[in-house]
Amino acid sequence: MTQELFRLEDLGFAHDPARPVLAGLEFSLSAGERVAVLGDNGAGKTTLLHLMVGLLRPQAGRVLAFGAERRREADFHDVRARAGLLFQDPDDQLFCPTVAEDVAFGPLNLGAGRAEAQDAVAEALEQVGLPGFGERVTHKLSGGEKRLVTLAAVLAMRPEVLLLDEPSNALDRAARERLIDILAGLPQAMVIVSHDDDLVERLATRRVVLRGGRIEE
Ligand SMILES: Nc1ncnc2c1ncn2[C@@H]1O[C@H](COP(=O)(O)OP(=O)(O)OP(=O)(O)O)[C@@H](O)[C@H]1O
Numbered sequence: 001m002t003q004e005l006f007r008l009e010d011l012g013f014a015h016d017p018a019r020p021v022l023a024g025l026e027f028s029l030s031a032g033e034r035v036a037v038l039g040d041n042g043a044g045k046t047t048l049l050h051l052m053v054g055l056l057r058p059q060a061g062r063v064l065a066f067g068a069e070r071r072r073e074a075d076f077h078d079v080r081a082r083a084g085l086l087f088q089d090p091d092d093q094l095f096c097p098t099v100a101e102d103v104a105f106g107p108l109n110l111g112a113g114r115a116e117a118q119d120a121v122a123e124a125l126e127q128v129g130l131p132g133f134g135e136r137v138t139h140k141l142s143g144g145e146k147r148l149v150t151l152a153a154v155l156a157m158r159p160e161v162l163l164l165d166e167p168s169n170a171l172d173r174a175a176r177e178r179l180i181d182i183l184a185g186l187p188q189a190m191v192i193v194s195h196d197d198d199l200v201e202r203l204a205t206r207r208v209v210l211r212g213g214r215i216e217e
Contacts, residue, residue: 012060144175
């Protein structure tokens with residue numbers, strides 16, 4: 001039987017009660033899937049990813065992750081360790097002076113020791129094709145390099161799921177190709193929010209559309 005990683009049931013969310021973003025949304029993600037979530041600007045795609053890891057809480061419905069219902073902040077600590085969210089803007093994810101510190105942040109936060117975190121950093125930078133970038137100053141990196149460093153920061157936590165919010169946004173052709181090749185080689189289940197047809201074509205095993213607050217297959 002395929003392992004179910006996430007299940008969202010009858011989810012409802014609004015920032016402003018007069019304008020619901022999600023209503024009656026049903027969605028599930030299983031191991032081995034790479035699901036592209038398409039939809040117009042403002043449809044609620046980023047909101048959906050943030051609800052999955054508890055950065056936002058639904059006003060209705062249930063979030064099940066890794067076989068358990070998640071309600072309180074404490075429930076989501078485990079979810080955030082196992083489902084890595086790549087933010088739409090890399091600058092929201094990188095806040096340390098050097099690349100190594102940014103990539104080590106997750107493992108250290110999860111309780112890894114120094115040596116273990118260093119190994120995770122080296123492995124993750126290798127995975128994204130940036131070995132030797134550890135001592136680089138994060139804010140001086142190019143946009144494409146920043147994107148890959150955020151991916152390394154997420155991979156360093158060895159997540160089971162990747163939640164990618166417009167990962168190829170603002171990348172040039174070469175950087176996009178490189179990112180797509182790296183993502184295509186990763187074993188994790190993924191939810192990919194993207195307006196990039198080529199990326200979706202090459203990565204997605206399933207496509208859904210977020211429209212009118214719900215997921216349509
Ligand atoms: N903090 C907030 N307060 C009020 N409204 C918000 C807030 N954040 C998002 N919204 C609104 O919620 C709706 C959904 O936003 P969301 O960012 O999830 O859409 P999206 O599908 O990811 O859009 P895009 O494709 O443009 O990134 C939009 O109408 C947005 O303006």
